Amino acid sequence: MPATIEAVSQDSLLLRFGEQILPEVTVDIQAVRTYLNDHCAAAIIDMVPSYTTLLVHYDLLQSSEQHLRDHLQQALEQVPSKLGTSADGSPVNTVHIPVCYDPELALDWQSMEQSCQMPFEQIVQRHLQKSYLVYTIGFLPGFAFLGNVDESIATPRRASPRAMLPAGSVGIAGTQTAVYPAGSPGGWNIVGRSPMQLVDYSLATLCPFNVGGRVQFSAISIEEYHHLKEGGA
Amino acid sequence: MSLQVQQAGVVSVPVDLGRRHYQHLGVTVGGPMDIHAYMWANRLLDNAPSCAQLELCYGHFAAKFSESTMIALAGADLSATLNGAALPIWRSTAVQSGDVLKLGAPRSGLYAYLAVAGGFQIKSQLGSVCAVARDGLGGLHQDGKPLQNDDVVAYQPLERGQTSKSVPSQFIADYTQPLSIDLQCGYQFKQFAKVQQQRVFKDTYTVTKRINRQGIFLEAPKEIKYAGESLISEGIAFGAVQVPPDGHPIVLMRDGQSIGGYPKLGCITALGAGKLAQAAPGTSLHFSRVSIEDSQREYRQFMHFFNPA
Numbered sequence: 001m002p003a004t005i006e007a008v009s010q011d012s013l014l015l016r017f018g019e020q021i022l023p024e025v026t027v028d029i030q031a032v033r034t035y036l037n038d039h040c041a042a043a044i045i046d047m048v049p050s051y052t053t054l055l056v057h058y059d060l061l062q063s064s065e066q067h068l069r070d071h072l073q074q075a076l077e078q079v080p081s082k083l084g085t086s087a088d089g090s091p092v093n094t095v096h097i098p099v100c101y102d103p104e105l106a107l108d109w110q111s112m113e114q115s116c117q118m119p120f121e122q123i124v125q126r127h128l129q130k131s132y133l134v135y136t137i138g139f140l141p142g143f144a145f146l147g148n149v150d151e152s153i154a155t156p157r158r159a160s161p162r163a164m165l166p167a168g169s170v171g172i173a174g175t176q177t178a179v180y181p182a183g184s185p186g187g188w189n190i191v192g193r194s195p196m197q198l199v200d201y202s203l204a205t206l207c208p209f210n211v212g213g214r215v216q217f218s219a220i221s222i223e224e225y226h227h228l229k230e231g232g233a
Numbered sequence: 234m235s236l237q238v239q240q241a242g243v244v245s246v247p248v249d250l251g252r253r254h255y256q257h258l259g260v261t262v263g264g265p266m267d268i269h270a271y272m273w274a275n276r277l278l279d280n281a282p283s284c285a286q287l288e289l290c291y292g293h294f295a296a297k298f299s300e301s302t303m304i305a306l307a308g309a310d311l312s313a314t315l316n317g318a319a320l321p322i323w324r325s326t327a328v329q330s331g332d333v334l335k336l337g338a339p340r341s342g343l344y345a346y347l348a349v350a351g352g353f354q355i356k357s358q359l360g361s362v363c364a365v366a367r368d369g370l371g372g373l374h375q376d377g378k379p380l381q382n383d384d385v386v387a388y389q390p391l392e393r394g395q396t397s398k399s400v401p402s403q404f405i406a407d408y409t410q411p412l413s414i415d416l417q418c419g420y421q422f423k424q425f426a427k428v429q430q431q432r433v434f435k436d437t438y439t440v441t442k443r444i445n446r447q448g449i450f451l452e453a454p455k456e457i458k459y460a461g462e463s464l465i466s467e468g469i470a471f472g473a474v475q476v477p478p479d480g481h482p483i484v485l486m487r488d489g490q491s492i493g494g495y496p497k498l499g500c501i502t503a504l505g506a507g508k509l510a511q512a513a514p515g516t517s518l519h520f521s522r523v524s525i526e527d528s529q530r531e532y533r534q535f536m537h538f539f540n541p542a
Contacts, residue, residue, distance in 0.1 A: 061540070
């Protein structure tokens with residue numbers, strides 16, 4: 001598949017898969033990541049997939065840049081691209097997340113109504129109507145950047161971020177949506193809150209999300225929210 | 234056997250070589266702000282490079298040793314004393330039961346590294362003891378918080394006595410020297426206009442007061458302009474020099490975020506980051522251009538010295 005390889009630091013190489021955010025590109029990046037995990041895991045310390053890139057941080061003491069470049073080149077040659085094909089077909093893991101859209105928790109329901117020019121119930125419906133692709137994970141452990149929301153509910157970040165958002169807050173920023181896995185400052189428009197604990201450092205998987213996987217939200221009532229929250233969802 | 238913290242200091246955190254294999258889930262790597270001083274502190278005690286230490290930022294720290302052992306202090310000169318007498322840094326020292334280590338005000342540098350023979354015994358989380366507040370991860374209580382008053386940090390009894398060692402003078406860092414930081418051009422460097430590219434290596438930058446383990450904000454004499462298109466967020470390597478819209482660079486340090494969308498000039502070297510970490514607000518610095526090949530050679534040589542294969 002087509003991608004460029006560039007050295008960005010003494011022990012990091014960056015693969016660029018074009019300049020366009022596309023679900024197929026995310027799938028391609030995941031396929032390359034899997035190949036590298038299978039073929040040269042020992043030399044690699046970390047791989048950070050993002051929308052159109054894969055940053056490969058390698059162990060300079062165990063390996064050389066050339067060795068890594070050879071593996072990356074090989075991966076690009078061996079792994080077929082999904083670009084131009086329909087990326088569907090390969091089974092992906094879907095994470096189901098319950099969200100309470102009650103106005104009490106949907107901190108920005110009023111400003112969202114104004115900017116989207118529709119009742120909040122309709123915004124919620126559109127937020128629920130599709131499953132979202134995990135494009136990348138970052139900002140906080142387990143903070144998954146999901147997309148794309150329906151254009152009609154895409155809303156720019158708030159002019160000034162809130163100093164502290166409660167854990168579980170579900171937000172929209174541009175065409176992206178996400179759940180804050182922990183309490184954090186944040187500038188996304190908050191449409192609801194999930195009772196689900198998303199990050200657990202005692203689990204090897206850490207969080208339910210995987211780049212390339214999918215997320216489906218489902219609506220719950222405020223009673224269900226409190227019940228699940230107390231029951232340890 | 235333990236170190237009893239009487240005064241926790243400004244920001245005192247357990248450190249080792251950092252957290253590997255979790256960055257794709259947004260987890261911070263961590264690690265010592267000054268790798269040079271950290272490596273020497275373990276070396277002075279014949280510890281493995283990964284042995285946990287305490288990184289003591291800006292001094293004002295006090296702690297009591299419950300049992301005799303050997304310790305080493307390297308890095309910043311934070312007016313260290315042992316039982317009230319000046320304690321030399323960049324060397325190992327025997328301590329007895331009841332001895333009290335105190336750090337006062339910084340004289341030069343910001344980060345001092347306290348190592349103990351065998352390493353501090355701290356439970357690691359996701360493979361590292363590094364405390365990252367933002368992630369709520371690591372540290373003494375596995376909550377990402379720095380040390381607090383009355384914390385107790387365990388260490389192993391010393392099996393046999395050690396003689397005191399010191400760092401050869403040519404390897405003792407002088408944090409008062411003019412700062413020249415090696416920059417490996419990369420990422421969007423070529424997308425900056427030629428005149429902006431040249432300015433990066435000509436201008437004198439100043440370390441601002443906005444400095445922490447995540448990033449160091451620099452002040453440019455004249456804003457660096459980026460005329461390219463807005464970027465799609467991408468993985469950020471350690472030491473990346475971001476140029477936000479205000480034109481003043483931010484160097485991402487050990488607790489830097491894993492992805493971001495600001496244009497970047499490239500990355501400073503790991504050893505350069507160690508020097509920059511020790512620079513107090515107001516310090517001026519220059520960037521000098523280094524090839525990736527040269528910085529790889531330098532880093533390999535450095536690490537092999539401490540960790541011969």
